[in-house]
Amino acid sequence: RKEVEQDPGPFNVPEGATVAFNCTYSNSASQSFFWYRQDCRKEPKLLMSVYSSGNEDGRFTAQLNRASQYISLLIRDSKLSDSATYLCSAGYIPTFGRGTSLIVHP
Amino acid sequence: DARVTQTPRHKVTEMGQEVTMRCQPILGHNTVFWYRQTMMQGLELLAYFRNRAPLDDSGMPKDRFSAEMPDATLATLKIQPSEPRDSAVYFCASGFQPGQAMIKGYGYTFGSGTRLTVV
Numbered sequence: 001r002k003e004v005e006q007d008p009g010p011f012n013v014p015e016g017a018t019v020a021f022n023c024t025y026s027n028s029a030s031q032s033f034f035w036y037r038q039d040c041r042k043e044p045k046l047l048m049s050v051y052s053s054g055n056e057d058g059r060f061t062a063q064l065n066r067a068s069q070y071i072s073l074l075i076r077d078s079k080l081s082d083s084a085t086y087l088c089s090a091g092y093i094p095t096f097g098r099g100t101s102l103i104v105h106p
Numbered sequence: 107d108a109r110v111t112q113t114p115r116h117k118v119t120e121m122g123q124e125v126t127m128r129c130q131p132i133l134g135h136n137t138v139f140w141y142r143q144t145m146m147q148g149l150e151l152l153a154y155f156r157n158r159a160p161l162d163d164s165g166m167p168k169d170r171f172s173a174e175m176p177d178a179t180l181a182t183l184k185i186q187p188s189e190p191r192d193s194a195v196y197f198c199a200s201g202f203q204p205g206q207a208m209i210k211g212y213g214y215t216f217g218s219g220t221r222l223t224v225v
Contacts (some may be wrong), residue, residue: 032212041218043197051212093139093154097148098149
């Protein structure tokens, strides 16, 4: 079992939809959580940090649920340009999930 | 924007040859990671340096892989001899970890990667 697990998808949604991804982690001692975005054949790029109190950046909201050991990413008003793979990481030495693929169609 | 620079971008080599990948972290960053990404395994940690000291290379096959950081501006990952199963994209990432705060980390910046094909 991987330390960080994600539903690979793909999540296929129309423009304007709201979509949410979850990511579970196994190490309860983890303190650092992030979401990254990775476009096809590109490097992962840091999207946002994840805090227990929640973190919002425009259309993106990240949440941490320590009791259930998962983090989530909510994207509101999806754009075509949001199509990518979203990777979560957990831990001071980041362990990554395999990513969730999002396809936003017209 | 500050960037992590990796060279070469692409490398095709024959089995048994030595491969060296280089990474220039962002100036001022004290932490460097090497990851390997494949479709099957996703991103796997190979090595981790903080203040140029190797802190974790447990994910790296020791018999053929080696990672070094000869100075603050250069990290290297070598494979000798290379094998077809080493074919993957190798990413370097850098960031800053404060020395005292060992619990919380910060997000990291990835280089563009080296796409390695061993035939």
